Amino acid sequence: MEMPAPNTAVLSKKAKIVERLQSVLPKDAVIYDEAETRAYECDGLSAYRCPPLAAVLPSSTEEVSAVLKICHKEGVPVVPRGSGTSLAGGALPTADSIILGVARLNDVIETDYDNRVIKVQTGRTNLSVTGAVEEEDFFYAPDPSSQLACAIAGNIAMNSGGAHCLKYGVTTNNLLGVTLVMMDGTITELGGAHLDAGGLDLLGLICGSEGQLGVVTEATLRILRKPEGARPVLMGFDNNEVAGACVADIIKAGVLPVAIEFMDRPCIEATEAFAQAGYPMCEALLIVEVEGSDAEIDEQLGLIMQIARKHNPVELRESKSSDESAKIWLGRKSAFGAMGQINDYMCLDGTIPVSSLPHVLKRISEMSKEYGLDVANVFHAGDGNMHPLILFDANKPGDLELCEALGADILRLCVEVGGCLTGEHGVGIEKRDLMVDQFAADDLENQMAVKDVFDPTWLLNPSKVFPLASSESRRALAIAAE
Amino acid sequence: MQTTFTPEQLTDPGIKRSNEILRTCVHCGFCTATCPTYQVLGDELDSPRGRIYLIKDMLENERVPDEKTVKHIDRCLSCLACMTTCPSGVHYMHLVDHAREYIEENYKRSFSDRALRWILAQILPYPMRFRVALLGAKIGRPFAFLMPDARLKAMLEMAPKTIPPVSRNDDPQTFAPKAPKKMRVALMTGCAQKALNTDINDATIRILRRLGAEVVVAEGAGCCGALTHHMGKTHESHATAAKNIKAWHAEIEGEGLDAIVINTSGCGTTVKDYGHMFRNEPLAKEAAAVSAIAKDISEVLIDLLPKDASELTTDVKRGDMTIAYHAACSLQHGQQIKTYPKDLLKRAGFKVVEPADSHLCCGSAGTYNLMQPVISKQLKQRKVETLEAKNPDIIAAGNIGCMMQIGGGTDIPIVHTVELLDWATGGPQPPALTVEGKRTPEVPILR
């Protein structure tokens, strides 16, 4: 994975930069010793690593601003970092960059049930936002699988989703306001507890901008009342087309499940060996969950099962209790852990139109044979977001490269059928080079022009999202300005 | 993760095991969410993932450990919450134990550090020496403020106000069951615990006898080795552990044992790990046999205690007493025992509540509260806050370390779970419920 060469001018003044950072932060908030910066050399995409010049851990918006001011003046690139759980390498540093970690900004600033919002510092983990409002029976809807550990800051940067986003939307649909620190240190606010933008929807632009437009230190988030209950139904099918058709029929019938999860045979087998959740050994498995009162759940599940029966499932299992619900979900929730126990794996994140699932799965199976690497598939069937898991051996020379090549081909296929490269993980570094498969040069230029407005010096996370060749002249500006 | 050990390096069994563990880590970061030091410090280096990374680098490159790496690994509580959270099954405990051993062998600590650790290793595992030290601490306590080293200060402040007299129940002997015999068990009487508190072992022996167990205190058993093991002093820890293995194995081979009962969960975790610790040593078979039957007291009582509370004879209205159950890390994460103590207390008729964030360590963690007083204090404060928020009459825990730590931060009385169960089955009221300086809970009596 190519990364830009570090700015030697910045490298040579490391001591000065560290000193200046230490003048605005507490002593333990500046990490610059080689033994320590190593821990910040990668995020969840551990295949790519580069220790930063230093890592800073500010505890307030003002400290973040002070840090950015210094970096702006000294021409030091800044890589914001939440919990470092990104699977796309969003927090991968370069040797001349500062990692700006927001983990110490984790307070709840205000909970407001009358207006159904919560304001938090963005270093707080996703699940602990729900944790803060659970006692009042509220929750924060976007629930990426990493929600236990991932930070709201990262959720905003990547516009994270989760299994429940079919009904409740992704981060951008639940984000009402932010406190934003710009690269020159300016602190400003967008949105708030009120709805809709008063002018241009800059909040919508910031969400999903992968830490390239500003550092978000506080966020106002929508909180929702927990539904009365939820229950899943498990369906097994003996081919993928039928499973896909069943999903389409459920949607057309007007039922809006809160989640529709799909697992293919390789995934089912690996998961069952690990979690023993009692899944049927079949080609395709669907878990469909609905919410409401018991009676409403019964009604919806009744309708869903009726539709499912028309497709001759090999297994149809309705949950009638919370224990049974947990059992049905157990396998799906342990799927990635199960894979991890067998092998190293690379988790892809392409989205496809739901109708093309059978075709895409067929093609993936063919490509998997060509490359000689196994692929298991987990799929958010309601919204088309696929997670092919390519199994490989990190300690076998050449396997990583092979895996990446297969991954790239699969993502190109997603684009080919009308989908996109990434549904929730973000571009980071992982899909940078594939951006040209989805966007024309003009489209990329248009997006980069947006960054020019927010960060003319291109110091915020400059080597992400855009192919290096595309962003080269802009990144060169930052170096030239030195 | 990808690792880069050479084949030569992998011939070392310790490295081989650590390589296996490192390979299972996928660097996902889930562990950071439940790590108490990451909660407090917000620094990747003070999270399990960061520590794994530091250990990996240290072992792969055969580095002489540097001060910073040692600092971060020293800050690990070994609470093992990360192991509970890890979706990939990384055996963090074995990895950090190996790292501590490596550091002890390859890193020259500062003189004061070495001295302190030496003193702790020489005193804590030996009850007689520990009692003398406690007495000295009791006397020196008013002068704590003069102590220049925060850790020495912490030690003085932690010394209990009363030091119990030696209990003869802790001597090697056999206690006959008081009901038709159901099993024969060995009780580990431990080391530090019996110097600080003799009520726990007394209550354990009483309830086991009452429910039909023959209890033997084996000749030659003593400290389990956890304290020294967690300092990386594996020679010492293996030496004391070997004594236990031999003592209990003699009983296994002699009159037989159904279980080795341990009522300090910190020790239980270590005894259950003897099989792994000794896997490459002559005592391997015996160690495995001992580990196989090592049980926390709650694991034994869950089968012995009658399921129907009405069978229990006592006139205490237990249903009117709210017990806040504090889940010791070594019990919930180390031994993965999460429900038995609560189930037992409920079965015995008590009302049980749990504090928020019950997965987070109280900061005791063996000698951690002595070695890392600043972080320990923050964790203690958090734990006490969450416990007091539940407004309990009594706090129950399964580990002496937690009891000392939490007890020092609240005036709600704190007892061992087994003391309450003993009380509910006909034993005396736990002495800790009527102690000067603590709230005395109203004990509702059946009329």
Added chain:
Amino acid sequence: MTPKTEAELADAIASAKTPLRIIGGGTRPIGNPVAGEVLSTSALTGIELYEPGALTIVAKSGTPLSKIETALSKENQRLAFEPMDHRALLGTTGDPTIGGVVAGNISGPRRVQAGACRDHMLGVRFVDGTGTVLKNGGRVMKNVTGYDLVKLLTGSYGTLGVMSEVALKVLPKTDTQATVMIHGLPIARAVKAMSAALGSPYEVSAAAHMPGDSPVTMLRVEGFEKSVAYRCDQLKDTLAEFGEITVETDPAKSAKIWSASRDVAGFHNAEGDVWRISVKPTDGAHLAGKLGTDTFFMDWGGGLIWAVVPAGTDLRAKMNGTPGHATLIRADEATRAKLDVFHPELAPIAKVSAGLRAKFDPKGILNPGLMA
């Protein structure tokens, strides 16, 4: 100018040297007055793709909204954000286009639960101020590939680009609906009642309050028949403390209540300027009484206030720093030129907005000055 294809649209803009006034159906003349040659998208029509099973529709921007709604209705689906029809309020005629809906982020009462137009946008094709054809997003719901310019363009009133094609997420129509009505509540109580309703697990899909001599607080419940009946009953229980409650169970009548709310029917014949204020609901409760007008209507649980005031009134000033924004929806040109239709932005934000406009429209020809 009425280009018939995307290419023609691009040419028209590329060769334009003077300001253009972009319109769709011309039914929503909202914004600061713009003098320029009219460029209409009304000839860019046609539904390009509609997949009910994937909840996706893609249409050229000039497609009449009515055509889209008819196509969706046939499959028992709809645009969940229920875009307002401005014609009666603004006294305009013509055929609203889907492009106009998107350009104005036009939504309705259901916005409070289902999200606004921007929350249903999947992708756009557009022509920027240099005449370059660009695209962002796509046709799938989960898409975080690159920056979300789809959100940026939605609600940009044609100032950053002229959309040629839009992709939206659609949702199933619900089986039936009912409206729970609480009578006689003063504003503060009404907002409290709406908060209680929206904070309940009974999925209220709209919450509005009509003040006056016989105030009525309205809550819509949609779904399958039994579910709607159950939830209305539950709401009656939950809200019993607030006062007299009746339920409109006839779905047609209930629908009429909400289309009237959606289009702010009460103000169609009211004389004066119309403002649209967005605040958080509890602030709405305070603010409503301080506006100095009795002619107002609250939607979004109290978070949206429509107010009619004497022509030329600066209602925004009455906000007195309350967080949120006020938009001048209906007023004569002179007033709109004087008072700023859109809420002034914080300095750093205004700078960014201006910078973006300069990037997308360097010639300054796309509805220049309409927003700022």
